[in-house]
Each structure stands twice: as structure tokens, then as C-alpha cells.
Amino acid sequence: MTATDHSVGLGIPGLRTGTELVPALGEGETQSAKDFSSDQEVRWCPGCGDYAVLKAVQSFLPDLGLRRENIVFISGIGCSSRFPYYLDTYGMHSIHGRATAIASGLAIAREDLSTWVVTGDGDALSIGGNHLIHALRRNVNMTILLFNNRIYGLTKGQYSPTSEAGKITKSTPMGSVDHPFNPVSLALGAEATFVARTVDSDRKHLTAVLAAAAAHRGTSLVEIYQNCPIFNDGAFDDLKGADTKADAIIPLEHGQPIRFGVEGSKGLVRDTATGGVKVVEVGDGAGQTPVGELLVHDAHADDPTTAFAISRLTDAGVLHQSPIGIFRQVSRPTYDDQARAQVVTASEAVTGDASDRLASLIGGGDTWTVV
Amino acid sequence: MSKQVKQLDRVIIRFAGDSGDGMQLTGDRFTQESAVFGNDLVTLPNFPAEIRAPQGTIPGVSSFQVHFADHDILTAGDAPDVLVAMNPAALKANLGDLPKGATIIVDTHDFTARNLQKAGYDANPLDALGDAGSQLGEFAVQPVDLTGMTIEAVKEFGLSRKDAARAKNMFALGLLSWMYGRPTEPTEAFLAKRFAKVPAIRDANITAFKSGWNFGETTETFAVQYEIKPAPMAPGTYRNITGNLALSYGLVAAGVRSGLPVFLGSYPITPASDILHELSKHKAFGVTTFQAEDEIAGIGSALGASFAGQLGVTTTSGPGVALKTETIGLAVMTELPLLIVNVQRGGPSTGLPTKTEQADLLQAVFGRNGEAPVPVVAPQSPGDCFDAAVEAARIAITYRTPVFLLSDGYLANGSEPWRIPDVDDLPTIEPGFAEAPAVAEGETAPAFRPYERDEATLARPWAIPGTAGLEHRIGGLEKGDGHGNISYDPANHDHMVRTRQAKIDRIADSLPPLVVDDPSGEAKVLVLGWGSTYGPIGAGVRRVRKAGFNVAQVHLRHLNPFPNDLGEILRRYDKVLVPEMNLGQLSLLLRAKYLVDAQGYNQVRGLPLKAADLAQAIGELVAQAEGVAVDLTPTSSKETVQ
Known part of the structure; x- marks a missing residue:
């Protein structure tokens, strides 16, 4: 997959604060995508969206300019969770749903590591839902790539927490009666500081989102729409089709009016009746809304209400419409920075070597001596 | 007046x-x-x-x-x-x-x-x-x-x-x-x-x-x-200490003696929470405490910290262990050091949260899917929780393995005078991180082999992120011998399962001989226990001896693997009594491994065993073994027994 000229822009300049404490390459040192490719054969199904994401990540990592040995990918279980095996960094293919918990420990322990989580809709939202929301609210410095194919692939085709109601699968022959949720809404509800959505087929947008996510200091959640050609083929076709994508993708660019549709014929405004946002026809005619009255996207708004309202424009059923881009990016002290700062503060408040201090500790309290 | x-x-x-x-x-x-x-x-x-x-x-x-x-x-x-x-x-x-x-x-x-x-x-x-x-x-x-x-x-x-x-x-x-x-x-x-x-x-x-x-x-x-006059005690400086406090100090000491920062990932649970509270006070020793969203994240974060090169610890009680089980299996497979502290309480399920029991032994030894051996260490008294914690850390770090430390509610909250050890006398623990290979100019480094093993311990290298040249991937899928890549090869799996077991079995080679307390050398009955029953068993044994009868006592600190000399010791005695606050879990293990007729003395009342009851049970066994009538009245009435 190559970048196209029709790629969606983001409107947020890249900052490097998320990786500030991670050792960078030295003067004159360079890295290429090849340096990040392991010797393991990639084993996803032909046509799987994971290939595109892997390629994008392998090409993007050298741009970070970080030392390869200071990058760690932690994954859970599922098709996408094989990801770390294919990257020549440190990695752990862990257990179902727990990658965010394991990565939290790693990120708290070491400020000099760039910590990445690779997970899927089943892994992160079903079995690992608890760890995901708590990582997001804590704001541990790491980037979570959530591959959402809206199906269970590795277990061969059961519905997932993001599958549309009524979906016929192996475990729901009469149609699923399970109501799906939306990862972006969930993350915003958990007060995540960085929430974005991108698509496997838009390499340029994907790469730009990855860069912004890595730059963000805190937990970055990136939902990546990813096609499963075997069990849920075409789930994102409307977002990719030449005829449909203009109406299907609502691009979010910070500081820009939110506009989409062929020749920008549609846009978003606040809906005073519901407190949410709604789609309007853009123009100066009767029943149309002038461009100047459209909602201007503010990813840095401290209040996540508008971002949440925008996230609700994502179809819960078959996907015909979805906002894409960075919904929210705000600064909040990270859990790991603060936890380490407490250790540093406490350590600086004492003198003497650790053995002597240990002797005082265990020899404290009411003591008596027998001679 | x-x-x-x-x-x-x-x-x-x-x-x-x-x-x-x-x-x-x-x-x-x-x-x-x-x-x-x-x-x-x-x-x-x-x-x-x-x-x-x-x-x-x-x-x-x-x-x-x-x-x-x-x-x-x-x-x-x-x-x-x-x-x-x-x-x-x-x-x-x-x-x-x-x-x-x-x-x-x-x-x-x-x-x-x-x-x-x-x-x-x-x-x-x-x-x-x-x-x-x-x-x-x-x-x-x-x-x-x-x-x-x-x-x-x-x-x-x-x-x-x-x-x-x-x-x-x-x-x-x-x-x-x-x-x-x-x-x-x-x-x-x-x-x-x-x-x-x-x-x-x-x-x-x-x-x-x-x-x-x-x-x-x-x-x-x-x-x-x-x-009540002061008791004669061995020279030294003493303090009164509870098991949870001693265990916390032991974890701090393990950090100091290994040079590793301690990372505790934990979720509050009775009767283990005091360890979380205590360790959260010791950040100056480089101790990080992370109160996680649940038991699973508690151990998950600890394993993540271990991967990062710290001493990962999680503290909990039985219900929490049930939740952590899958991650313990991952730690077995990834062969990373990890301490799992289980302060046992009455079970099953929520059971008796504030009461004591020893019924999680088989859970610790076997409670995982697959062949997943985990060493098990148990303290015998409140003060002993300190040494047991240091020993558990030694095993975890040296052998790159998760280790269970089985305390219980009685040890956790009970207290005793504790002779404060000299820090210099504590064992030194060597993390021995893998180092980047030296590569000559113009040559490429050989591929790092994360599952290459130490000949003596069978431990694999602990290669921490940030070390150039040692980038590698680990995970829960079966690893190929040496190179550590995913392997579905039947022979490799058989080899790896046996190797992981052999590594845990090797730990026995590092253990000191068991202490057999058999003053007369003529006892026919051996009382064997583990954990907090040490006190009641010892008191029961004393009563039997004061009444003029012979009985031997051995107390196990290592429940997996068993010490190398245990089998031989068991065979020396005609009768073996195993008192436990469960329905016979250690007896089951002993019978299975050594084919000895270990007899259980079992109570699950949420309270420590009683010395008098134990003395009675021991006395009955002595009567059978020696064919004599046993009267437990002390032979010298002025002597006091407890």
C-alpha cells in the first residue's frame, strides 16, 4: 500500500515529548525499515490489513530517531498480537487482554524506553477492557495500537465487541443480539489524553497519526480500522471506495472546520437540541449552513464533550460513516513520570548507602539487646 | 498497701x-x-x-x-x-x-x-x-x-x-x-x-x-x-515483628542485596494489604508500588517490570492467586524472575478473609495449565518471613523463574521477638544481566540466543531492553530451544517441557541439608510440617518429649522442589505425621513422590493448630510405633511445658 494524495491531514504539528527521555541515535547514525524487520516469516492471511500496518510501522520507526534497543512492543493475543515477532526491537507476545497491564509496569519501571502496545478489538475491548480504561485514565506514557477489524480472527470468526448488532457469525447463526461499543467513545469516556482513529489503507494518515501518538507524552490510543479478508471482508469498504469515501470519512483536522462529502458538501455543527453535533449540508442556499458556521475541530480542548459528540457519528452498525483523525490530544501529567518523581524525591531526602539504611530500617522501632 | x-x-x-x-x-x-x-x-x-x-x-x-x-x-x-x-x-x-x-x-x-x-x-x-x-x-x-x-x-x-x-x-x-x-x-x-x-x-x-x-x-x-522473668535468648538485638512487616522488610532487603529496584504490582486484599502499605513507605530504597486496577494487572505490571530489569513482586491472597494464574504461566514460559506472595486465608472462594489456612499449597505447586513448575517457599514464623522473602528472591533471580512465597494469615498478623540480622550476613543475589556481545570491527554480532542456558542452573539469560545487540522477542507460545523463536516442533516441545522442569528441580542442589530435630536419635515417629504450623508442632513435640518419649521433627521451607535429602529422611522413620491446616496437601505430595505412608493431622478451623491436640496425635502414633502406652504427663512435674 502506498500513500495517496487523497490522504487525510491531521493539523497537529509533531512534538517529540513522548520520547524525550529515550536515548536517540548518535550523530551520523541512521536506521532504515530493514533494521526494524526481524528474521521471522510474517504469517498473516494474504490480504490481511495487518501487513499494511506492519509496513507502515517498520517504515515509521526509523523516523523516530530512537535507539532500536530502547523500543519495546508488547502485545496480547489475537492475529494482530503476532506483531512484535516481526519487529527487531525488544518485544513480548503476552497473554489475552493483558498487554496494557504488562506495558504499564514496563513503562513505569523505565523512563528510557519507548513503549508500544499492539492489541485488537477482542484483546483490548473484551477480555482486556478493564486494563485499557485504567491505562487511559492513568495516562502511562505508552502508545496503544488497537487494530479493529470488528471480528475475532484467530478463533475463526466469532463476533467481537465492535461487531454490528445482527451480525451472523459462527457463534451467532441467528444474528448477534450484542450491542457494540465504539473504542473512541470509550477512550474519551475514560478521559484518555490522546485518542485517534486511522485506517490501514491510508499509509500517510496512519504514519502521521503514529508520529503524533509517539510524540504525545501519556497514553495514546490509536484505533486502526483493519480489514480481515477472511472473516469480515469489506467491513470498511465505504471508507476506502473511490465513490464512497468522501461521504464516509469525516476528517478531523485541528483548527479546521469539520467538512466532508464530495467537494466538502457536508459539515458538522453543534446540535442545540441534543447537545451533540450533527451533519449539515454546506452552502449558502436555503436549508444549508455557511462554512463560517461549521464546527471548528479543537483537539486540544480540555473538555472532551465535543470530541465525544463527534465520536458518536461513527456508525454502530454497518460502517457507512466514521470520523478519522485525532479526536483529542491534551496534556496531563503522566502516571509514570509522577511515580518515578516520588521515588526520586524520597531517595534524595536520605543519605548514606542502602545497606546502612536497610540496617536502620530493620533495626528501628522498640528494640532490646540481649548480651 | x-x-x-x-x-x-x-x-x-x-x-x-x-x-x-x-x-x-x-x-x-x-x-x-x-x-x-x-x-x-x-x-x-x-x-x-x-x-x-x-x-x-x-x-x-x-x-x-x-x-x-x-x-x-x-x-x-x-x-x-x-x-x-x-x-x-x-x-x-x-x-x-x-x-x-x-x-x-x-x-x-x-x-x-x-x-x-x-x-x-x-x-x-x-x-x-x-x-x-x-x-x-x-x-x-x-x-x-x-x-x-x-x-x-x-x-x-x-x-x-x-x-x-x-x-x-x-x-x-x-x-x-x-x-x-x-x-x-x-x-x-x-x-x-x-x-x-x-x-x-x-x-x-x-x-x-x-x-x-x-x-x-x-x-x-x-x-x-x-x-514473669525475661526469657533467656541468644545474644543480639531484638524487636517484636509481625509476619507482614518482616516480609516487607525482606523484600526491601532483597532489592538492596541484588541491587535491583523492587516493583510491587498489587491489588488490595486481606490479609496481604499491609505489605502494599508498608512497601509504599520505602520509595527511598528505589521501591515502586503500583496499586493496580485488579489482581491480574497487579501481576502483569510486575512481570512487565521484571522484563524491564527490576525485581517484580505481586502480593495477594488465595482468590487473587486464582486470577493471577495465567500470568504466572506466562512468567514460567518467558522465564523471568517474579515473586508471588500469597498470604493464605480460609478458602475456597472468598472463604474466611481474616482467618488463617494452608490450603493453597497445591494451587501454588500445580495450579496452572500445562506443565508449569513453580518453586514454592514458605516461612515458619512471623520473623522468618524476612528470610523466606530473601530466599524466594534468590531463587527467582538466580533461576529466572516465578516463585511462590506462601505466608498465611496467622503469620501475617501474629508477632514474635525477632533477632535483627546483620545486613552483611544476608545473601548477596547476583542478577547477572546479559551483556551485549563484543564485536570486532567489520564483523557482525552473532544472533542473540535468549533461550541458551547456564550449565549449572539451566537459567536463561536476562537480557533487558536498552541493551544493544540483544533485541529479542519472548512470549507465551512455545519457544525453540536456544534461539527462542516460536516452535511447534513436537520434539522441541517435549525437550522444553522437560528442561523447564529440570531447571526447577536443579534448585534443590542449592539448598542446605534439612535440619532433623531428633535429640535421642531413637525416634520412630517423625513429625513433618511446613509454614506456620511450626510453632504448634514444635510445642506438641516438646510435650511428648517431656513425657519421656522420642519423636523427631523436620520443618520444610522448600515445598517445590523438595530438598534432596527429604526422601532418605522420611524412610528413616516408621511413622510420619504431617500436621496441616488443610485436608492433607503436603501428605498427598509426599505420598506421591516418596511412596511413604505419611499420615495427616488436619484441621481447617481458620485458627492455628493446638499444641495439646497435636501432642495427643503424636503420642498416639508413638504408642503404635513403639507398642507402648503413652501418658503425656510430664516425667518431671516441676518442669513446665507449653
């Missing part, structure tokens, strides 16, 4: 009251006073799982038992010599545990119609004290209006009646401190510090404490003061 002073060699006191009456604090203070005085002691706190069960009811009774002596003792005692009962429920709940002739000090203030009814008394048992057939007739009952006298004593501080009454536990402590000649300075200093910010409460508590003492000294109700 001169009082009679009577010598005693040991006393067991139980303080009992409502959950809100401060009995744990009272018992703890009496313990500290006794420790500073130099008695040997063992304590047994016993409290309900509810923070405030309905006031005045039997379920709301909280108690603290302390056994102190002028000689080396091993248990908190089977039956109290003295019961301090602060209300009718406390009297009723504890009466059944008292031997004939025991002293009962009752706070009469709360013996109101309503409280009597709440406790299930039809009539006030104190009214019938002198009557023939009184249910308290077998005991020496001292009814005292502790609360009334406390309120009177502290009235100058202008507290509300309720706040004034709350100092009654200190009045009771003062009275008991006088009765047993305890030093008062530590408690006065303690109260001054604890209530420094609320002078009225501070002064009221100190005054109540002193008033209790003075009451004992002046009133004619208490004619006798008792003296």
Missing part, C-alpha cells in the same frame, strides 16, 4: 471486645511492653472480616491473644489464662476457650439489658456469680466498671462522654500492665506520638492508662501481682 508478688513462668492473656473497642491496639501495646521487658512471646490477633459488624453482637467481637513467658515458647497458647472481656458478647464468644480456673476481668459497664440481649444472654451472668451452678462458677471473675472509671478519670479533658469512654481500652491495658509488671514508658511514648495532634485525646489516653495501673495498685480487688 503491699501486694503479694507471685512468680509465673508464662501467661496467656486474651483481650476481647467489640470491633470498635480497640482490642487489637491494646493487645499490640501489651505485646510491645512484654517484648521490651524481655519475655519471649507469640501473638494471635483474631478479628471479623467486617470493619464494623453490628455493635455488641457476637460476630462483632475482636480479640488479641498474647502468650509471654520466661522461656522459649512457640505458640500463642491453646487456652487463655486471663480473659479481658469488654462487653457481654466478648464474654460469651470466648468463654468456651477458657480452662477451669481462668481469670476473667469484665467491664461491667456494658452489661446492660440491651447488650445482654444482643449477645444472646437471657439474664446477666454477672448477677449469679456467687450462686451454685453459675455458668461462671468455674472461673475467677473480676467485675470492674472499666468504662465508668475511665470516664471519671478523664473528665478534666472536657471530652464528650463517647470520646471519654473510648479510652477504656487504655484503662484496661494499664490494669493488666500493673498485674504483670510491664514497663509503661513505651506505651506512654507511643500514645504521646500517636495522638500528638489532638492533645485532649492524647492526655485522656495516657491518663486512662495510668489510672488503670493505679487502680490495680490501690484497689483490694487485685491482691496479687505477677512476675
Whole structure:
């Protein structure tokens, strides 16, 4: 997959604060995508969206300019969770749903590591839902790539927490009666500081989102729409089709009016009746809304209400419409920075070597001596 | 008024009251006073799982038992010599545990119609004290209006009646401190510090404490003061310590002795939470504590920290272990150091959160999918939790493996005098991180082999992120021997399963020989235990020996792998008795591994085993083995046994 000229822009300049404490390459040192490719054969199904994401990540990592040995990918279980095996960094293919918990420990322990989580809709939202929301609210410095194919692939085709109601699968022959949720809404509800959505087929947008996510200091959640050609083929076709994508993708660019549709014929405004946002026809005619009255996207708004309202424009059923881009990016002290700062503060408040201090500790309290 | 002073060699006191009456604090203070005085002691706190069960009811009774002596003792005692009962429920709940002739000090203030009814008394048992057939007739009952006298004593501080009454536990402590000649300075200093910010409460508590003492000294109700001389102990500096505190210190020490930062990922659970609280105070030692969203994240974060090169620790109790199980399997597969501390409580399920049990042994040894061996270490007394924690860390780090440390509720909250070790005498633990290969100019580094093993220990390299040239991937899928890439090869899987087992078995080579306590060398019966039953077993064995019979004792610290000499020792004896607070889990393991006829002595009452019952059981086995009648009356009646 190559970048196209029709790629969606983001409107947020890249900052490097998320990786500030991670050792960078030295003067004159360079890295290429090849340096990040392991010797393991990639084993996803032909046509799987994971290939595109892997390629994008392998090409993007050298741009970070970080030392390869200071990058760690932690994954859970599922098709996408094989990801770390294919990257020549440190990695752990862990257990179902727990990658965010394991990565939290790693990120708290070491400020000099760039910590990445690779997970899927089943892994992160079903079995690992608890760890995901708590990582997001804590704001541990790491980037979570959530591959959402809206199906269970590795277990061969059961519905997932993001599958549309009524979906016929192996475990729901009469149609699923399970109501799906939306990862972006969930993350915003958990007060995540960085929430974005991108698509496997838009390499340029994907790469730009990855860069912004890595730059963000805190937990970055990136939902990546990813096609499963075997069990849920075409789930994102409307977002990719030449005829449909203009109406299907609502691009979010910070500081820009939110506009989409062929020749920008549609846009978003606040809906005073519901407190949410709604789609309007853009123009100066009767029943149309002038461009100047459209909602201007503010990813840095401290209040996540508008971002949440925008996230609700994502179809819960078959996907015909979805906002894409960075919904929210705000600064909040990270859990790991603060936890380490407490250790540093406490350590600086004492003198003497650790053995002597240990002797005082265990020899404290009411003591008596027998001679 | 001169009082009679009577010598005693040991006393067991139980303080009992409502959950809100401060009995744990009272018992703890009496313990500290006794420790500073130099008695040997063992304590047994016993409290309900509810923070405030309905006031005045039997379920709301909280108690603290302390056994102190002028000689080396091993248990908190089977039956109290003295019961301090602060209300009718406390009297009723504890009466059944008292031997004939025991002293009962009752706070009469709360013996109101309503409280009597709440406790299930039809009539006030104190009214019938002198009557023939009184249910308290077998005991020496001292009814005292502790609360009334406390309120009177502290009235100058202008507290509300309720706040004034709350100092009654200190009045009771003062009275008991006088009765047993305890030093008062530590408690006065303690109260001054604890209530420094609320002078009225501070002064009221100190005054109540002193008033209790003075009451004992002046009133004619208490004619006798008792003296229990200090116990001879090995030279050294001592402190009183609970198991959870010793275990926390052991984890800090493991960090210092290995040079690794300690990372505790934990979720609050009774009776393990105190370890989280304690470790959170020791950030200056580089200790990070992470209160996770659940048990799974607790261990997950700890494993992540271990991967990062820290000493990952998680603390929990049985229900939490159930949740952590899958991650323990991942730690087995990824071969990373990890400590799992299980402070066992009554099970199954939520079970008895505040009571003790040893029923998680098989869970620790086997409770995972697949062949997933995990070493298991158990402390035998509160103070021993320190050494056991250091030993568990040694095994985890040296062998790159998760290790279970099995404490229990009795060890966690119970206390004993602990000889403070010299830090320099603690073992040094060598993390030995893998280092980047030296590569000559123009050559490429050989591929790193994360599952290449040390010949002696079979441990794999611990290669931490940030080390150039050692980038590698680990995970839960089966690893190829040496190179560590995913492998589905049948022969490789068989090899790896056996290798992981062999690595754990190798740990036995690093263990010292077992200590066999068999003074005569002629015992036919061996008593073998593990964990907190050490005290009751030791006390039971002493009784049997004092009665003139031979019995041997061995106590296991390592439950997996077993020490190399265990099989040979078991075969030396005709009979093997295995007392446990479960239905025979260690016996099952011994029978399976060594084909010995290990007999269980099993109680699951949520309480420590009783020395007297154990002595009886041992005696019966000695009678069978030696074909003699066994009478457990001490051969020398002046000798004291416990």
C-alpha cells in the first residue's frame, strides 16, 4: 500500500515529548525499515490489513530517531498480537487482554524506553477492557495500537465487541443480539489524553497519526480500522471506495472546520437540541449552513464533550460513516513520570548507602539487646 | 498497701471486645511492653472480616491473644489464662476457650439489658456469680466498671462522654500492665506520638492508662501481682515483628542485596494489604508500588517490570492467586524472575478473609495449565518471613523463574521477638544481566540466543531492553530451544517441557541439608510440617518429649522442589505425621513422590493448630510405633511445658 494524495491531514504539528527521555541515535547514525524487520516469516492471511500496518510501522520507526534497543512492543493475543515477532526491537507476545497491564509496569519501571502496545478489538475491548480504561485514565506514557477489524480472527470468526448488532457469525447463526461499543467513545469516556482513529489503507494518515501518538507524552490510543479478508471482508469498504469515501470519512483536522462529502458538501455543527453535533449540508442556499458556521475541530480542548459528540457519528452498525483523525490530544501529567518523581524525591531526602539504611530500617522501632 | 508478688513462668492473656473497642491496639501495646521487658512471646490477633459488624453482637467481637513467658515458647497458647472481656458478647464468644480456673476481668459497664440481649444472654451472668451452678462458677471473675472509671478519670479533658469512654481500652491495658509488671514508658511514648495532634485525646489516653495501673495498685480487688522473668535468648538485638512487616522488610532487603529496584504490582486484599502499605513507605530504597486496577494487572505490571530489569513482586491472597494464574504461566514460559506472595486465608472462594489456612499449597505447586513448575517457599514464623522473602528472591533471580512465597494469615498478623540480622550476613543475589556481545570491527554480532542456558542452573539469560545487540522477542507460545523463536516442533516441545522442569528441580542442589530435630536419635515417629504450623508442632513435640518419649521433627521451607535429602529422611522413620491446616496437601505430595505412608493431622478451623491436640496425635502414633502406652504427663512435674 502506498500513500495517496487523497490522504487525510491531521493539523497537529509533531512534538517529540513522548520520547524525550529515550536515548536517540548518535550523530551520523541512521536506521532504515530493514533494521526494524526481524528474521521471522510474517504469517498473516494474504490480504490481511495487518501487513499494511506492519509496513507502515517498520517504515515509521526509523523516523523516530530512537535507539532500536530502547523500543519495546508488547502485545496480547489475537492475529494482530503476532506483531512484535516481526519487529527487531525488544518485544513480548503476552497473554489475552493483558498487554496494557504488562506495558504499564514496563513503562513505569523505565523512563528510557519507548513503549508500544499492539492489541485488537477482542484483546483490548473484551477480555482486556478493564486494563485499557485504567491505562487511559492513568495516562502511562505508552502508545496503544488497537487494530479493529470488528471480528475475532484467530478463533475463526466469532463476533467481537465492535461487531454490528445482527451480525451472523459462527457463534451467532441467528444474528448477534450484542450491542457494540465504539473504542473512541470509550477512550474519551475514560478521559484518555490522546485518542485517534486511522485506517490501514491510508499509509500517510496512519504514519502521521503514529508520529503524533509517539510524540504525545501519556497514553495514546490509536484505533486502526483493519480489514480481515477472511472473516469480515469489506467491513470498511465505504471508507476506502473511490465513490464512497468522501461521504464516509469525516476528517478531523485541528483548527479546521469539520467538512466532508464530495467537494466538502457536508459539515458538522453543534446540535442545540441534543447537545451533540450533527451533519449539515454546506452552502449558502436555503436549508444549508455557511462554512463560517461549521464546527471548528479543537483537539486540544480540555473538555472532551465535543470530541465525544463527534465520536458518536461513527456508525454502530454497518460502517457507512466514521470520523478519522485525532479526536483529542491534551496534556496531563503522566502516571509514570509522577511515580518515578516520588521515588526520586524520597531517595534524595536520605543519605548514606542502602545497606546502612536497610540496617536502620530493620533495626528501628522498640528494640532490646540481649548480651 | 503491699501486694503479694507471685512468680509465673508464662501467661496467656486474651483481650476481647467489640470491633470498635480497640482490642487489637491494646493487645499490640501489651505485646510491645512484654517484648521490651524481655519475655519471649507469640501473638494471635483474631478479628471479623467486617470493619464494623453490628455493635455488641457476637460476630462483632475482636480479640488479641498474647502468650509471654520466661522461656522459649512457640505458640500463642491453646487456652487463655486471663480473659479481658469488654462487653457481654466478648464474654460469651470466648468463654468456651477458657480452662477451669481462668481469670476473667469484665467491664461491667456494658452489661446492660440491651447488650445482654444482643449477645444472646437471657439474664446477666454477672448477677449469679456467687450462686451454685453459675455458668461462671468455674472461673475467677473480676467485675470492674472499666468504662465508668475511665470516664471519671478523664473528665478534666472536657471530652464528650463517647470520646471519654473510648479510652477504656487504655484503662484496661494499664490494669493488666500493673498485674504483670510491664514497663509503661513505651506505651506512654507511643500514645504521646500517636495522638500528638489532638492533645485532649492524647492526655485522656495516657491518663486512662495510668489510672488503670493505679487502680490495680490501690484497689483490694487485685491482691496479687505477677512476675514473669525475661526469657533467656541468644545474644543480639531484638524487636517484636509481625509476619507482614518482616516480609516487607525482606523484600526491601532483597532489592538492596541484588541491587535491583523492587516493583510491587498489587491489588488490595486481606490479609496481604499491609505489605502494599508498608512497601509504599520505602520509595527511598528505589521501591515502586503500583496499586493496580485488579489482581491480574497487579501481576502483569510486575512481570512487565521484571522484563524491564527490576525485581517484580505481586502480593495477594488465595482468590487473587486464582486470577493471577495465567500470568504466572506466562512468567514460567518467558522465564523471568517474579515473586508471588500469597498470604493464605480460609478458602475456597472468598472463604474466611481474616482467618488463617494452608490450603493453597497445591494451587501454588500445580495450579496452572500445562506443565508449569513453580518453586514454592514458605516461612515458619512471623520473623522468618524476612528470610523466606530473601530466599524466594534468590531463587527467582538466580533461576529466572516465578516463585511462590506462601505466608498465611496467622503469620501475617501474629508477632514474635525477632533477632535483627546483620545486613552483611544476608545473601548477596547476583542478577547477572546479559551483556551485549563484543564485536570486532567489520564483523557482525552473532544472533542473540535468549533461550541458551547456564550449565549449572539451566537459567536463561536476562537480557533487558536498552541493551544493544540483544533485541529479542519472548512470549507465551512455545519457544525453540536456544534461539527462542516460536516452535511447534513436537520434539522441541517435549525437550522444553522437560528442561523447564529440570531447571526447577536443579534448585534443590542449592539448598542446605534439612535440619532433623531428633535429640535421642531413637525416634520412630517423625513429625513433618511446613509454614506456620511450626510453632504448634514444635510445642506438641516438646510435650511428648517431656513425657519421656522420642519423636523427631523436620520443618520444610522448600515445598517445590523438595530438598534432596527429604526422601532418605522420611524412610528413616516408621511413622510420619504431617500436621496441616488443610485436608492433607503436603501428605498427598509426599505420598506421591516418596511412596511413604505419611499420615495427616488436619484441621481447617481458620485458627492455628493446638499444641495439646497435636501432642495427643503424636503420642498416639508413638504408642503404635513403639507398642507402648503413652501418658503425656510430664516425667518431671516441676518442669513446665507449653
